[in-house]
Amino acid sequence: MKQFRKSLEQLTVAYQLLRWTLLVLPVAVLAGSMVALFLWLLDKATHLRWEHEWLLYLLPLSGIVIYWLYRLGGRNAEKGNNLIMEEIHQPGGGVPARMAPLVLLTTIITHLFGGSAGREGTAVQIGGSIAGLLSRKLGLTASDTRILLMTGIAAGFGAVFGTPVTGAVFALEVLAIGVMRYNALIPCLIAAVLADVVCSAWGITHTKYHIDFSGAPLSAAIPFIHTDLLLLLKVILAGVAFGLTSLLFSRLMHTIKHNANAYIKIPWLIPVAGGLMIIALCYVAGTWDYLGLGVMSKDPDGISIVNAFREGGRINDWSWLWKLVFTAVTLGMGFKGGEVTPLFFMGAALGHTLALLMGAPVDLFAALGFIAVFAGATNTPIACTLMGIELFGGTHVLYFGVACFTAYYFSGHSGIYGSQRLVVPKYD
Structure with a gap:
């Protein structure tokens, strides 16, 4: 039976x-x-x-x-x-x-x-x-x-x-x-x-990203340690920054949307004001590279996700913040589209900046920021760790997991999706 x-x-x-x-x-x-x-x-x-x-x-x-x-x-x-x-x-x-x-x-x-x-x-x-x-x-x-x-x-x-x-x-x-x-x-x-x-x-292809950094153990004298512990510490610190960036973006976008609806009484004027703000931001930032997706730019050496994976170009210390503000204004003021690719941009640009500050591999940290800021903003650390493997290969899966999980905790209980429910808190 x-x-x-x-x-x-x-x-x-x-x-x-x-x-x-x-x-x-x-x-x-x-x-x-x-x-x-x-x-x-x-x-x-x-x-x-x-x-x-x-x-x-x-x-x-x-x-x-x-x-x-x-x-x-x-x-x-x-x-x-x-x-x-x-x-x-x-x-x-x-x-x-x-x-x-x-x-x-x-x-x-x-x-x-x-x-x-x-x-x-x-x-x-x-x-x-x-x-x-x-x-x-x-x-x-x-x-x-x-x-x-x-x-x-x-x-x-x-x-x-x-x-x-x-x-x-x-x-x-x-x-x-x-x-x-x-x-x-x-x-x-x-x-x-x-x-x-x-x-x-249908013939659609996706952008290919590469991490040339291969990594090495901390010391040959400790053969059972197969991870660069100093690099791992840098990844944890970067994960904190990625999580805080997720938190900042989520709160800024929701705040802009709330205030726009509260103070602009004629609804169709909200996107008009948003469009004017984007035009003004372009002149303040001195570039139009923060418009659109940001995967690539019109200038091959411009500010983009692809160029965040290499040293040089025009990625600067505040590129991630500029993209954050541009996107929060665009979506908070009534325009349509997703948040995730701009989150990739913010993370890759911030990872680029942190790598230069901490003496870490630029391509690796751009990849970590790419997935970790997304993980923090959507509260999906497991999915984002898997995304790192699918996009960049499995060589650095430990760093992917550490960055995404750290960002997940430091982004708090906020997120870009208002209908996402809190069932199990991240901490007591």
Whole structure:
């Protein structure tokens, strides 16, 4: 009888795997395809802005367009990632199908006219919107709807960055601080892998990053220590700085949004004011390199994520802070896009600066900042450690983990997602 029960359990597992593969397949195919279209349009918009820099001066007007697009057709879709997370926590009105085209269009508008924003938020909303639509069409239960929405998050994230394992774990980890929903583990992994495959099949490629630093043990006289302890100490100190940067960004963005809504009584003037502030910040900073994604700049030696991985270029001690302010203003004042790629920029630039100050490898510390500031701002240290492995290889996984976990603790209980729940506190 016991053996029969075990066999029955395995058959149930096989059935669930097959069922969820079939449910996730359309989510992954559609999300991967829409993310591919989004990334293609984003690249075209970025190069068009580089060729026609006067487009920046239309940023305030583009903010009005974005406001009215959501006012006329968006309704609750404007809540973005937070709406998806709320629906997973407590199913209610559902995630509207119009969220996907709205966020895709408005994010492209934001980047075309010079807003400083990312792309993960758009990809996640695309995945969540598709999952929500499919759930309604199939009449799924509340429990199954939660899981399917999580697969939408995983599909969007995995496809937009080319990191499927990270996408799966991110979908499990981001919903609540201190817990992960393992009942969605396999569906999220299937969704992230398939969406990444589909996105790549459309010819989309992702930026490649390299860490040339190989590392060495502290002393040959202590053969059982395989880690440079002095370097590890520097990584811990950098992790503290990365966590505090995450905290600063989250609080500044939320503060700007709160004050803008409190003191600017005419709603459509909020993005107008934000656009004017971005234009002014460009002249104060003396460069336009802080606009857009920041993965690369118009000038090959300009301030960008790619150039943060090497010495030289124009990365300076305050590049990370400039990008932080540009992005907090852009997103806090009503423009659309994600926060994650700008967080990569802040972290890589800060890591570059800290490496020069502490005499550490620049490429390694840029990579650590890249993932650790993201870990602190989203409270997802495990996903971000895995992202380090997927993007940079597994050689320095110990440093990745130490930096991400340290940043996670020092970012406190704040984060960029207001609907993220606190279940297990980071400390008593």
